[in-house]
Every structure is written in C-alpha cells, then in structure tokens.
Amino acid sequence: MADMMKGNVAIAEAAIRAGARLYAGYPITPSTEIMEYMSWRMAEVDGVFVQAESEIAGINMIIGGAACGVRAITASSGPGISLKQEGMTTLSDEELPAVVVNMVRYGNGIGTLYSAQCDYHRETRGGGNGDYRCIVLCPSSVQEATELMVLAFDLAEKYRMVSVFMSEGALGQMMEPCELPEMRELPRYPWGFDGKYTNKKVGIFDRNSRDEAVLLNEKYNAVKENEQRWESIDVEDADYVLVAYGLPGRASIGAAKELRAEGYKVGMIRVITAWPFPEKAFQEVNPNVKGFITIEANATGQLIDDVALTALRTIDKKVQCYCRPHVYGIPSVKAIKQDFIDVVNGNMKEVY
Amino acid sequence: MSKSKKVPYLVDRPMSFCPGCGHGIAIRLVAECLEELGQADNIVFPIGVGCSSLLGGGIEADRLHCSHGRAGAVATAIKRCNPNNVVISYQGDGDAYSIGIGETTSAAYRNERFTTIIINNTNYGMTGGQMSNTTLPNQKTNTSVYGRDCSVTGNPIRFPELAADQFNVGYAARGSVHDVPNIRKTKSYIKKAIEMQLSGEGYSVVEVLSPCPTNWKMEPLEAMKHIAEHVTTYFPLGEFVEKEEK
Numbered sequence: 001m002a003d004m005m006k007g008n009v010a011i012a013e014a015a016i017r018a019g020a021r022l023y024a025g026y027p028i029t030p031s032t033e034i035m036e037y038m039s040w041r042m043a044e045v046d047g048v049f050v051q052a053e054s055e056i057a058g059i060n061m062i063i064g065g066a067a068c069g070v071r072a073i074t075a076s077s078g079p080g081i082s083l084k085q086e087g088m089t090t091l092s093d094e095e096l097p098a099v100v101v102n103m104v105r106y107g108n109g110i111g112t113l114y115s116a117q118c119d120y121h122r123e124t125r126g127g128g129n130g131d132y133r134c135i136v137l138c139p140s141s142v143q144e145a146t147e148l149m150v151l152a153f154d155l156a157e158k159y160r161m162v163s164v165f166m167s168e169g170a171l172g173q174m175m176e177p178c179e180l181p182e183m184r185e186l187p188r189y190p191w192g193f194d195g196k197y198t199n200k201k202v203g204i205f206d207r208n209s210r211d212e213a214v215l216l217n218e219k220y221n222a223v224k225e226n227e228q229r230w231e232s233i234d235v236e237d238a239d240y241v242l243v244a245y246g247l248p249g250r251a252s253i254g255a256a257k258e259l260r261a262e263g264y265k266v267g268m269i270r271v272i273t274a275w276p277f278p279e280k281a282f283q284e285v286n287p288n289v290k291g292f293i294t295i296e297a298n299a300t301g302q303l304i305d306d307v308a309l310t311a312l313r314t315i316d317k318k319v320q321c322y323c324r325p326h327v328y329g330i331p332s333v334k335a336i337k338q339d340f341i342d343v344v345n346g347n348m349k350e351v352y
Numbered sequence: 353m354s355k356s357k358k359v360p361y362l363v364d365r366p367m368s369f370c371p372g373c374g375h376g377i378a379i380r381l382v383a384e385c386l387e388e389l390g391q392a393d394n395i396v397f398p399i400g401v402g403c404s405s406l407l408g409g410g411i412e413a414d415r416l417h418c419s420h421g422r423a424g425a426v427a428t429a430i431k432r433c434n435p436n437n438v439v440i441s442y443q444g445d446g447d448a449y450s451i452g453i454g455e456t457t458s459a460a461y462r463n464e465r466f467t468t469i470i471i472n473n474t475n476y477g478m479t480g481g482q483m484s485n486t487t488l489p490n491q492k493t494n495t496s497v498y499g500r501d502c503s504v505t506g507n508p509i510r511f512p513e514l515a516a517d518q519f520n521v522g523y524a525a526r527g528s529v530h531d532v533p534n535i536r537k538t539k540s541y542i543k544k545a546i547e548m549q550l551s552g553e554g555y556s557v558v559e560v561l562s563p564c565p566t567n568w569k570m571e572p573l574e575a576m577k578h579i580a581e582h583v584t585t586y587f588p589l590g591e592f593v594e595k596e597e598k
Contacts, residue, residue, distance in 0.1 A: 021433075022429060022433060024429060048429070048433055050428060053454055053455070056422065057422070057424075057425035057428075057455050057458060060418065060419065060429075060455070061425050061426065061428055063416070063418070063422075064398065064416075064426040064427065064430040065429040067416050067430065068430055068433040068434050070433045072429075087422075090418075193414040193434060193437070194414070194434070195393065195394040195395055195396055195414055195434065195437035196393050197393075197412060197414050201415070201416075
C-alpha cells in the first residue's frame with residue numbers, strides 16, 4: 001500500500017535511496033523541504049550535509065563532493081538556480097555527475113511563489129557560459145518524481161553529466177500516494193580524488209579544447225539517440241496533438257481523453273525528457289496532423305519552440321503550431337479543452 | 353658546509369611564474385611541508401583563478417581548478433567527503449579576498465578543517481595589475497592610476513586578523529617570502545597550519561606576502577625590499593591565533 005507523501009519529501013528520500021551522499025544548498029521556497037529533510041536524513045546514511053552561505057557556494061560544494069566520487073545533489077528554485085549556473089557549467093566542463101533540482105516558481109528577477117514552468121529555455125539550453133547540455137527530467141506526479149530521481153542519478157553517472165530535475169512548485173507541495181524506490185548501497189564513483197593522484201585528471205593547461213569539443217558532441221548525440229523519454233496517447237490518427245510536460249502535461253492527458261470521448265481526434269505527447277527532446281514521439285504522429293498545441297505555465301511560450309522545430313524535422317509538410325501560455329499555476333482540464341476549441345474555431349493564432 | 357636540497361617530488365616540472373615572483377617559493381614550501389609531514393601522497397588542492405592557478409601546471413597531485421573565488425566552498429566539500437585527506441586551497445588575494453570573500457570567510461566561520469594558503473601580492477597579477485582588496489593605500493595599479501584612494505575604495509583587508517578575532521579558527525598567520533629568514537619562518541607557519549588540519553581541531557590559514565615585480569614595475573630585488581619596507585607596515589607578519597592541538 002502506497003503512503004501519502006509530500007512531493008518535496010518524496011523527492012529527498014528518493015535521492016537518498018538512489019545513492020545521494022552529499023547535499024549542499026540554500027533555502028528557497030518552494031524547494032526548502034528538500035533541504036530540511038536532508039539536514040537530518042543525510043546523517044542517518046553517513047552522508048554529508050552542508051548549509052551553504054549561498055547558492056553559489058552550494059553548487060561549488062557539489063563540485064567538491066562530485067570530484068571525490070560522491071553522488072551529490074542540490075535543490076533550489078528559479079532565482080537560486082540562476083546563481084548555480086556558474087557551478088553547473090563547471091561540472092559540465094569537468095564532466096562531473098550531479099543532480100540539480102529546480103522546483104520552478106514563476107517570474108523574472110526574484111520572481112513570485114506561484115508554481116510555473118518559466119525556466120524551460122534556461123534548463124534545456126544550459127544557462128551558464130559555454131557549450132554544454134544537461135539532461136532535463138520533468139515529473140508529472142509524486143510517484144513519477146521518485147522514479148525519475150533514481151534515473152537522474154543513473155544518467156548523470158552513465159554520461160558524466162548534470163541531470164536537472166525540473167519540476168514545479170506545486171508538485172513539491174502536494175501529497176499523493178507514493179511507492180518509494182528500494183534503498184541502494186552504492187560505492188563511490190571509482191574515479192574520485194583519493195589524495196594519491198590515482199586517477200589522473202587532465203591538467204588545466206594541458207587540455208585540448210578542440211578535441212574535447214568533438215568528444216563532448218559525440219556524447220551529447222548519444223544521449224539524444226538513447227535517452228528520449230515521453231508518454232503519448234492517440235497520436236497515430238490525431239488531427240491535433242497537445243504537447244505539455246509536468247503538471248500541465250498531466251492535465252493535458254485528461255483533456256485529450258475527454259476530447260477524444262467527445263468525438264475530436266486529439267492526441268497528446270507528454271514530454272518527460274525536456275532535453276534530450278523526445279523527437280521520436282513526433283515520428284509516431286499522424287503524417288496528416290493539422291496542428292500541435294502546447295499547453296504551458298509561463299508567459300511567453302517556451303516549449304513551443306522545441307515543438308515547432310521538431311515538427312519541422314519529423315513531419316513532411318508544414319504543420320501549424322499553437323501555444324497557450326497560462327502564465328502560472330496548473331491549467332484545469334476544462335481550460336485546456338477550451339484552448340483546443342479556440343484553435344479549432346480559429347480563435348487562436350498559430351505561433352509557427 | 354652547505355647542503356643541497358632535493359626538489360620535492362610533488363613538484364614535477366618547472367613552473368611558469370614571472371622572474372622574481374614569490375609563488376614558486378610558496379609552492380615549494382607547501383610541497384616540502386607535505387613531504388616532511390608524510391602527506392605528499394595524501395593531498396588534494398582546490399586551486400584559485402589567477403596566478404595561483406599555475407600551481408595546477410606544476411604539481412603532480414589531485415587538484416581542481418575552481419571557479420573564481422569558490423575554492424573555499426569546493427574545499428569544504430572535499431574535506432568533509434574525504435576527511436582523511438589533507439586539503440589545501442591555494443589562492444591569491446583577488447580570488448580569496450575579493451570575488452571569493454564570501455566563500456573564504458564562510459569556511460573560516462564554520463571552522464572547516466582544511467588549510468587555506470593565500471598569496472598576497474597586493475594586486476590582480478594574472479590580468480595585468482589591477483587594484484585588489486589588499487592593494488596598499490596610494491599604491492598605483494592599472495585601476496588606481498593616481499594611487500589607491502581609500503576614502504573611495506575602502507581600506508585593504510587583513511584576513512588572518514579577521515579570522516583570528518572573529519571566528520573560532522585553529523591557526524591564522526601571515527608570512528612573507530622576501531628574504532631567507534622570512535622564508536624559513538613562513539615554512540614553519542605553513543607546517544603548523546597543516547599540522548592543525550591533521551589534528552582536526554580547526555580551520556587554518558596562512559597569508560604569504562609575495563613580490564610581483566612585473567606588475568609593481570620593479571626589479572626583483574627592489575620588489576623584495578618594497579615588501580620589507582612598505583607592505584609589512586600595513587600587513588604585519590606573525591601568528592595571530594594558535595589553538596592548542598589535542
């Protein structure tokens with residue numbers, strides 16, 4: 001029997017069970033319960049917890065731990081993740097694995113406390129300097145969040161990349177029945193610092209950035225090929241396909257099912273890996289599809305760019321791409337159905 | 353009879369510092385202390401950005417080139433994850449006291465059990481000689497061309513004194529490498545700092561005054577003399593706190 005668990009608590013416990021043994025971070029609503037939980041839980045598993053003086057220090061502690069081969073995690077929300085960008089590009093540069101949780105809240109600057117999806121572009125493109133990507137995982141339920149947390153550590157380790165766990169404030173605050181993953185007792189990564197210089201790192205002045213760039217690109221291409229994840233329903237014969245992720249993705253599935261029952265040929269793609277973007281999901285879509293509609297919790301529409309680009313690459317004719325940005329919160333099934341009706345009735349202008 | 357001393361084996365190749373720079377002396381002292389304490393195969397260096405990062409090119413050991421100013425945070429996690437390794441963050445004054453003042457101070461504040469060596473040459477060396485938080489009053493740099501005006505820029509920071517006065521640190525000292533007696537004394541400070549770390553009793557910091565003939569626009573000997581006559585008047589040498597080791 002699954003227990004009722006609060007999202008942030010389930011995320012923190014799943015990280016412990018996935019093998020996390022270092023947490024360093026700074027409190028910020030709506031992610032703080034993750035840190036509070038880690039502050040006592042990490043000691044129980046002989047891990048390290050540091051309340052850092054800033055988000056910047058927090059992510060740099062993650063770098064120190066990851067360099068010692070320890071599975072490391074930090075959590076924050078929009079503005080805090082902005083401060084972590086320096087560390088995330090450094091982790092990517094050193095090819096150190098780590099998990100960074102963003103419980104997204106709405107707004108520019110210090111923002112607001114509303115649950116949102118306004119950080120899509122930043123997370124999927126890599127917000128720090130340079131030429132890197134992070135794996136971006138987007139849960140739509142507390143149960144899925146715990147499963148994706150295990151995957152986040154496994155993919156980070158496999159590819160020696162940063163996994164960004166991009167959820168929403170609301171998911172962290174809500175309670176749902178949840179089966180936690182099994183506790184894993186894992187050794188440290190084998191290549192960490194031991195004080196003996198056992199594992200030679202390439203010296204900072206001996207690096208060949210041109211050769212490294214080629215290898216990095218090969219790695220990213222392998223991730224794109226192998227790690228796309230999504231959920232889709234009824235796309236093979238759909239006239240219109242809703243595309244969304246996270247909690248709006250979950251609501252969009254409900255909307256698509258109801259619209260289908262009402263006689264509309266509607267399909268749905270729920271994006272799970274925002275990077276690598278699930279291009280393969282679009283290859284299964286009806287070649288005569290009339291339009292894609294993204295349902296987003298931001299102001300400008302961000303997911304729409306990836307959807308339009310992917311539609312162009314996967315479907316032989318030009319398909320209209322629409323976007324309904326709900327700014328923040330979780331759009332209801334009723335609201336999403338109305339978005340669809342607006343498209344069908346010509347009351348919504350396509351973006352692409 | 354004079355004795356020749358072997359180069360510590362941690363130092364695996366010539367370093368690329370300017371002629372007359374003090375970094376090479378400081379790094380050699382650190383390497384000698386580690387060898388003498390039997391810790392040369394038990395060392396991790398988080399290193400700063402700036403001239404201090406050139407340690408990474410000259411030392412054969414676990415080392416991580418940290419982002420600018422962040423070595424205090426990186427070292428915190430390395431030491432907590434690998435408590436049995438000796439961890440020495442090697443940084444310059446710009447790295448540790450300007451952009452990294454938050455990380456440096458917070459590590460001392462938490463009394464993290466690692467050692468920080470800060471090379472103070474009173475300017476940003478790597479970028480060609482700009483004013484730093486330790487630039488002396490009236491000192492000319494590329495961003496204080498008429499001489500540092502402390503009424504506008506504030507006064508130079510004295511970090512070992514701050515750590516000693518305000519935090520419960522294990523060891524805080526300031527040495528210099530401008531002449532042989534001070535080099536010997538600085539070596540004893542560095543050794544005590546590492547011993548403090550080995551005892552697990554607290555944070556240890558040694559600031560090392562170091563000549564920068566290139567950016568001071570002085571001959572090397574003149575730069576050494578400048579430290580003795582001017583720099584040490586603002587930055588007094590000595591030990592500021594020495595906690596008893598248990």
